[in-house]
Amino acid sequence: MTLNTSQVSYYMTQRKKGVTQHISAMKAGISVRSGRRIEKAQWSKAGERHWRTRKDPLEAVWDSMLVPLLKERPALMPTTLLEMLQDKYPGQYPNSLRRTMQRRVREWKLQYGAEQEVMFRQRHQPGLRGLSDFTELKGVVVTIAGKLLAHKLYHF
Template structure:
């Protein structure tokens, strides 16, 4: 039987409290031998599975039928695609394939779909920054004592409070 992380952490906390190996293992629901392995560091690390456990149910239609549809109309939802498959091939694609279709559709949109907008969150803190702007007014003539004033308009605004 494989140990899960909660059993291992519970065993370790019991041992840190000073409880014996035998009692700690019993409370955690593991064998004393497994407890010894945990303490010696001989326990195998959990590894992420990188292989498929079953055949892809959409393999026959994904590249030939669904990808061209997604390229033509990227707004189609995976549920709509599944309904289209169910209409075209009755009884071959049950509703239980919905999650598989959603997963594959999401992967396709991320890899081959339209580009997404990149947004960078802006954090404004009080008293940290101010924004300033110089603007040349086109078509506005300003004179002082009859003489033309060549000028630019200056605007300052605090970033957080928007005070100008």
């Protein structure tokens, strides 16, 4: 039987509390030998599976029927597509395929669907940046001691 991460975590928690290897292994539901392997760091998680565990139930209709529908009307919901299949092929596509259909449609939309709008949030922190501007005031006359002052207004 393979070890899972919760068993390893529980075993290590017990060991850090000062409990013996034998008792920690018993509490975690593993063998003492597995406990030794964990402590020597010879334990590793099982690799991720990269193969299918069952035949694709939508294989017969995905490319020929569902993808053209999604291209034509991308707003179609996966449950609507499943209901359509159930109407067209009674008894062949059970309700238990709903989650499979949702995953397939989500993956298709991510890969081939409409582009999503990209947003980059702008957070302005006070005192870090500022804008400044010079403006010429037309029609405003400024005099100092009776002399005309040619100036620009500075705005921050």
